[in-house]
Amino acid sequence: MIATLDDTKRSAIAMKLADMKVLQQLLIDNEQLFLQQSTDSEIRDRFRKMLEDDQKNMGILDTVIVQYGVRSQPEKTITQMVDTVKKLMHGSELNFYAKVFQHELLKHQQVMSGLTIHKAAQKVGADVMMAIGPLNTINFENRAHQEQLKGVLEVLGVRELTGQDADQGIWGRVQDAMAALSGAFGSAVTQTSDKSDMNIQDLIRMDHSKVNTLFTQLLATNDSQKIQEYFGQIYKDLLVHSIAEEKVVYPTVRPFYGDKDTQELYDEQAELRVLLDQAKAINVSSPQFKEKVREIMDAVGDHIRQEESTMFAAIRNNCSTEQTEQMATKFKSAKSEEQQKMAKESGMIK
Structure with missing residues (x-):
């Protein structure tokens, strides 16, 4: 697919x-x-x-x-x-x-x-x-x-x-x-953000909320075209998110979050990429496809819980407001670069 x-x-x-x-x-x-x-x-x-x-x-x-x-x-x-x-x-x-x-x-x-x-x-x-x-x-x-x-x-x-x-x-x-x-x-x-300089926790949390919504939409439909579209977006979003985190966030937090916990986040994302590629090879009309998606969803859920609890706490305790906003700017830039690279490869942008 x-x-x-x-x-x-x-x-x-x-x-x-x-x-x-x-x-x-x-x-x-x-x-x-x-x-x-x-x-x-x-x-x-x-x-x-x-x-x-x-x-x-x-x-x-x-x-x-x-x-x-x-x-x-x-x-x-x-x-x-x-x-x-x-x-x-x-x-x-x-x-x-x-x-x-x-x-x-x-x-x-x-x-x-x-x-x-x-x-x-x-x-x-x-x-x-x-x-x-x-x-x-x-x-x-x-x-x-x-x-x-x-x-x-x-x-x-x-x-x-x-x-x-x-x-x-x-x-x-x-x-x-x-x-x-x-x-x-x-x-x-006023329920939405009214500032351009969101902190890194804001941006990561937005990504997490969006991908969880995509999972819900995919699992709720039996339309194979919609399933393919939702999975396509999940695939891209998770890949871009993981690359940006590994370029910007994890190297920044490692000194105060610890080698072991930081490496665990790297390993979880590597495993997620394997699961995504396994799902990519399955026909969306097959019952096995949604089973694999649920497996990915569970893995993403575990990853989210670690980031939003212990990693976010470590960031709050060790980074100033300015530092979290600077990290957000770099994270957004890394995501943008990867998205543009994907768009060029797919022919969406010349």
């Missing part, structure tokens, strides 16, 4: 996430430019805060893409659009008002992309919903940014038409609108 199979729905979501990343960088570039071009201190302050949010959200988006585990390039039309907007933003064809207007449209596009991914994930699978969960934070903040940009546009538009300042009460209305949004969506958003 093909262990790295991606169905069309999962691949489509991966492409939409890649589109969002390209667009997120454009939003950041625009806001950096606006800070240079704006002469109004209050407007600059709003763009400065917006820029801080968008830079943080780029980190969250990177985490979502790595956690999702399916790689794609952005659509060609999106990259062409980004190139066109960049030229307009750096050129003299548009005045400041028109540039901010285009920026608000880009924010709207980003909001709709995020919401579309969220709705599509509900149809594709619980593991996808779990992987893209932090995207809710980006969706909410982009929607709040839209309200702020409407306020900026009103101020700039009145100045352009009359040469006079608009009623500054507009900023109060913007804050009221943002408060209403927070009341509508805040409870859902």
Whole structure:
């Protein structure tokens, strides 16, 4: 069987996430430019805060893409659009008002992309919903940014038409609108991570939760195509996770976790890879396949219990917050490199 199979729905979501990343960088570039071009201190302050949010959200988006585990390039039309907007933003064809207007449209596009991914994930699978969960934070903040940009546009538009300042009460209305949004969506958003610099325990725990969800989905269906798809994702996720841990986490924890316990984690993952390859060789329609999957699930469960109890405790007792966040960054980077390598080998990314 093909262990790295991606169905069309999962691949489509991966492409939409890649589109969002390209667009997120454009939003950041625009806001950096606006800070240079704006002469109004209050407007600059709003763009400065917006820029801080968008830079943080780029980190969250990177985490979502790595956690999702399916790689794609952005659509060609999106990259062409980004190139066109960049030229307009750096050129003299548009005045400041028109540039901010285009920026608000880009924010709207980003909001709709995020919401579309969220709705599509509900149809594709619980593991996808779990992987893209932090995207809710980006969706909410982009929607709040839209309200702020409407306020900026009103101020700039009145100045352009009359040469006079608009009623500054507009900023109060913007804050009221943002408060209403927070009341509508805040409870859902705050349940997800709202920071880009998660610690290593957060990221490992997210991987564990996702793979357990995939096991549940696989064992609950008798559709051979779905079984193959779920196993393909389990296979890739566990392989990428184990490689990243062995490159980043285990060498870091060995001095204070101990040679014996650390080596046990290495050995467990080596055995898991053997079990995965054994399952890969079994026809998914055979009763033996699910028996092998249950064996893998049990082995993964034992491994998870050791990591989340004794290894996590050792990390908490021996590493500072900054060190656990740095480890998370390296872990995420190692996963990303391995995912891109797999995608190139499978022909998903040229």
